[in-house]
Every structure is written in C-alpha cells, then in structure tokens.
Amino acid sequence: MxxxxxxxxxxxxxxxxxxxxxxxxxxxxxxxxxxxxxxxxxxxxxxxxxxxxxxxxxxxxxxxxxxxxxxxxxxxxxxxxxxxxxxxxxxxxxxxxxxxxxxxxxxxxxxxxxxxxxxxxxxxxxxxxxxxxxxxxxxxxxxxxxxxxxxxxxxxxxxxxxxxxxxxxxxxxxxxxxxxxxxxxxxxxxxxxxxxxxxxxxxxxxxxxxxxxAGANEAFAPSEQAVEEARGILQAWEDGKGSGVVTYNGKMIENLHVESARRVLTMHEAVTALEADAS
The missing domain is CATH 3.20.20.60 (Phosphoenolpyruvate-binding domains)
Incomplete structure (x- = not known):
C-alpha cells in the first residue's frame, strides 16, 4: 500500500x-x-x-x-x-x-x-x-x-x-x-x-x-478435501500411539506425512481466522 x-x-x-x-x-x-x-x-x-x-x-x-x-x-x-x-x-x-x-x-x-x-x-x-x-x-x-x-x-x-x-x-x-x-x-x-x-x-x-x-486466500487455502485428509492422517497417527508407521485409507503414513498434514491445518486455520476478522 x-x-x-x-x-x-x-x-x-x-x-x-x-x-x-x-x-x-x-x-x-x-x-x-x-x-x-x-x-x-x-x-x-x-x-x-x-x-x-x-x-x-x-x-x-x-x-x-x-x-x-x-x-x-x-x-x-x-x-x-x-x-x-x-x-x-x-x-x-x-x-x-x-x-x-x-x-x-x-x-x-x-x-x-x-x-x-x-x-x-x-x-x-x-x-x-x-x-x-x-x-x-x-x-x-x-x-x-x-x-x-x-x-x-x-x-x-x-x-x-x-x-x-x-x-x-x-x-x-x-x-x-x-x-x-x-x-x-x-x-x-x-x-x-x-x-x-x-x-x-x-x-x-x-x-x-x-x-x-480474496483470490489469493482462496488459492493458497487448502481444499475441504485436503483439510479432511489432514485431520484423518493426524487422527490415525494419534491412534497409532507412536508406533512409527500407521496406515490411513490404505496408505502408509510416516512422520513426513504428519508434518505436511499439520501444515495444511495451520494454513486452513490461518485463512479462516483472517476471513473471520474481516467479516
């Protein structure tokens, strides 16, 4: 500006x-x-x-x-x-x-x-x-x-x-x-x-x-499907109680997938908060 x-x-x-x-x-x-x-x-x-x-x-x-x-x-x-x-x-x-x-x-x-x-x-x-x-x-x-x-x-x-x-x-x-x-x-x-x-x-x-x-927020915000999958990955990881490797929807989940899922949810929460503040 x-x-x-x-x-x-x-x-x-x-x-x-x-x-x-x-x-x-x-x-x-x-x-x-x-x-x-x-x-x-x-x-x-x-x-x-x-x-x-x-x-x-x-x-x-x-x-x-x-x-x-x-x-x-x-x-x-x-x-x-x-x-x-x-x-x-x-x-x-x-x-x-x-x-x-x-x-x-x-x-x-x-x-x-x-x-x-x-x-x-x-x-x-x-x-x-x-x-x-x-x-x-x-x-x-x-x-x-x-x-x-x-x-x-x-x-x-x-x-x-x-x-x-x-x-x-x-x-x-x-x-x-x-x-x-x-x-x-x-x-x-x-x-x-x-x-x-x-x-x-x-x-x-x-x-x-x-x-x-608005367009940038929409483009960089994770899709609903990505958010749902990230939540599922984190829940599966939590349910695995530190076993090191778990599966979610038939796919093997490791630490790297958990880190990516956490980033997706962080982005989702940040964009949601921005839009709530502006409304």
Missing amino acids: PSSNARALDKAKTLPCDALILDLEDAVAPDAKEAAREAACDAARSGEYGRRELTIRINGIGTPWHDEDLRAVAAAGPDAIVVPKVGSADEVRSLVGAMEAAGAPARTTLWAMVETPGAILRVEEIASASERLSVLVMGTNDLVKELYAEHVPGRQPLLAGLGLALLGARAAGKVILDGVYNDVKDTEGFLAECTQGRQLGFDGKTLVHPGQV
Missing part, C-alpha cells in the same frame, strides 16, 4: 490479509517521500492494524532516501522492514547492523527482496546471513527486466530463478513469498499464477490491489 495515500492506509486496516507492506519506494513519488515516511511510521506506532503483520518497504541501498528511511522506520518498530534489491549476505549483515544501531526492537525483522540474477544465485547465502532475516520476497518484475525476459502466462522465463530461490529459502529455513501479478483486471491469469505459486511451494503471494486478496 502506498504510504503517501491516507485512504490506502485506512483501507489496509480492514483487509483479510496476513501482512501489509506500507511502501516508501516505487509507489511514492520523490517529492512525497518524506511525508510518506512519517505516515508509515505513525501507522507502525498506532497499533490499529490488528493481527496483520505491519511492514514498511524502505528505499533501496544507495538511494538518497535509504539511510533516513532505515533510521526512522527502525525506531518506529514495525513488524518488519522490507528492503528492495538485496544482493548479498554482506548487505544483509549491514542492514541488520544499521537496524540495531537505530534502535529497532527485537521483534522487528528484516524482509529481503530478491530481484536480480546475482541475488538468485546467492539466495541461500542471503537467507542464511542473519537470524533477523525472516522472509524473502520475490521481485519478479525487476527480475524479468534484468533477464531481458517477457511476462508470459506460465512464467516459463522465470521458473529456473523461482526454483533456485525456493531451494535457497528452504535450505535456510526461511519463509518465501511469490512476486506480484500486475494486471489487476485479469482475474483468471492472477488465479492461475496463485495456483502455480502454491504448487511450486511458495508460502504466499504479494499483491498490488485489495481486489486480489
């Missing part, structure tokens, strides 16, 4: 989403940067956004606004500071050091955007550089630009990069979010990309319009 838009900041309080990114970068004109920074920091201190994680995307390293953005936002103490175009483990460590020097509370984590070929090739190093880094965010628009690729249905030009990013995030044990879908009027294309992102293994999707929230 653009932090320069007061109506957008107010609308954000009602959205059934897990997290909000209040933007100081691309969505804010140069002459509005300072006012947007102040508005975003006020929002972070307000406590008016409920259970949603409130994050602020600052301007990138090397821009005229970066240093002051980081100092002000760290002091405001949002749930996370989102930094675009993070390209190396050294940059992560430098950002974390700057956050700490500016007095960021311990609960304020770092979200790093992965947007360049170099970052893709160093994802595991970036993700592992600090415990304070909690989330990777795919910057697919910039990645397409850097690759001289094209936006096409199915995202074939990006699949190698998306796969490498997922591997790096999972190796480091970090959350990773899929990139945005630009055409807010193309519902069919958006839902197809959400489904693809879920199938690839992304934990969620970043969005550019409130109208995309």
